[in-house]
Amino acid sequence: MRIFSGIQPTGRKHLGNYIGAITQYVAGQDRGDAIYCVVDLHAITVAYEPTVLREAVYDTAATLLAAGLDPQRCIFFRQGDVQEHSELCWLLSAVTSFGELNRMTQFKDKAGAQRDLVSAGLFFYPVLQAADVLAYRAHEVPVGEDQRQHIELMRDAAERFNARFGETLVVPEARIPTVGARIMDLQAPDRKMSTTGGTPQGTVLVLDEPKTIAKKIRSSVTDSGSEVRRGPDKAGISNLIDILAAVRGISPEEVEGEFDAAGYGAFKQAVADAVIDYLAPVRERYHELRADEPELERIMQAGAAKARAIATETLADVRRAMGVGPVRPRG
Ligand code: ATP
Ligand code: MG
Numbered sequence: 001m002r003i004f005s006g007i008q009p010t011g012r013k014h015l016g017n018y019i020g021a022i023t024q025y026v027a028g029q030d031r032g033d034a035i036y037c038v039v040d041l042h043a044i045t046v047a048y049e050p051t052v053l054r055e056a057v058y059d060t061a062a063t064l065l066a067a068g069l070d071p072q073r074c075i076f077f078r079q080g081d082v083q084e085h086s087e088l089c090w091l092l093s094a095v096t097s098f099g100e101l102n103r104m105t106q107f108k109d110k111a112g113a114q115r116d117l118v119s120a121g122l123f124f125y126p127v128l129q130a131a132d133v134l135a136y137r138a139h140e141v142p143v144g145e146d147q148r149q150h151i152e153l154m155r156d157a158a159e160r161f162n163a164r165f166g167e168t169l170v171v172p173e174a175r176i177p178t179v180g181a182r183i184m185d186l187q188a189p190d191r192k193m194s195t196t197g198g199t200p201q202g203t204v205l206v207l208d209e210p211k212t213i214a215k216k217i218r219s220s221v222t223d224s225g226s227e228v229r230r231g232p233d234k235a236g237i238s239n240l241i242d243i244l245a246a247v248r249g250i251s252p253e254e255v256e257g258e259f260d261a262a263g264y265g266a267f268k269q270a271v272a273d274a275v276i277d278y279l280a281p282v283r284e285r286y287h288e289l290r291a292d293e294p295e296l297e298r299i300m301q302a303g304a305a306k307a308r309a310i311a312t313e314t315l316a317d318v319r320r321a322m323g324v325g326p327v328r329p330r331g
């Protein structure tokens with residue numbers, strides 16, 4: 001069983017990324033052949049600075065390694081180092097529907113947030129994402145809830161490819177956690193916590209100091225009631241319940257039961273304490289790992305060599321099936 005996922009080096013990663021995606025990456029190493037990459041080519045679809053991007057790749061890499069990705073047990077690399085992703089993106093454009101791309105809610109949200117250029121790359125983003133996954137013939141893609149629509153699109157592209165050019169690609173499945181798949185912004189609990197689109201006070205960063213985490217959680221927006229239970233009119237409290245459930249590895253019902261009689265103040269404090277304990281070891285390891293850039297670079301280069309070996313085979317099959325380039329005997 002092969003697992004693939006990518007994470008953007010845009011800004012600092014947050015609690016939503018950690019709960020929704022990163023913990024699943026770590027667990028995936030025990031469940032199958034896991035392949036993960038830092039998707040620098042996706043980060044260029046919004047306004048960015050080249051020097052900042054290069055640094056942010058190291059920040060994200062160190063965060064993932066601190067969280068428990070082990071280069072001995074997974075393939076870990078930087079997307080831009082494996083050029084096959086870009087070529088496959090273009091080849092897959094032949095089997096990607098414009099109408100479907102046009103319905104992607106992430107594009108609509110992010111396009112609306114751009115101050116000047118809305119790049120074509122932002123629109124084409126899901127095709128590159130499809131290439132990322134399909135290049136490795138991955139069976140499973142661990143992601144948060146917001147990526148469901150993109151996974152559907154890549155499944156459609158793979159099915160269309162196989163129907164049109166012959167059985168070549170694996171149609172992947174999304175793996176979305178049951179609790180914590182959509183952590184909301186603490187200040188705007190109708191929006192997902194986001195690296196690029198959230199409020200600073202409403203976004204708990206993996207690397208935040210304990211004091212900062214406590215402050216953000218204690219000042220999170222809640223309703224005017226006092227009951228610790230989930231409900232459509234209780235977005236803020238529902239979010240905190242999900243966070244505590246995910247961090248403790250229990251169900252939201254258990255959290256509701258435990259804090260039945262507690263007020264919001266005590267509940268928020270308990271969430272803050274749990275999140276602080278949860279992230280502290282990651283932050284400590286991060287600083288050690290981040291200090292050694294040559295080592296991070298070495299790890300990602302070694303990973304890229306392994307990734308390339310898989311992706312070049314897929315690319316050769318795709319080109320052959322599509323009639324691109326000369327006929328070459330298989331193998
Ligand atoms: P942006 O909002 O700019 O897209 P991001 O915060 O979504 O940034 P990504 O690198 O795009 O960060 O996402 C990495 C992974 O984290 C993806 O699998 C995504 O589904 C997951 N994820 C992102 N935000 C959340 C969230 N609020 N709750 C749970 N999972 C999330
Ligand atoms: Mg995202």
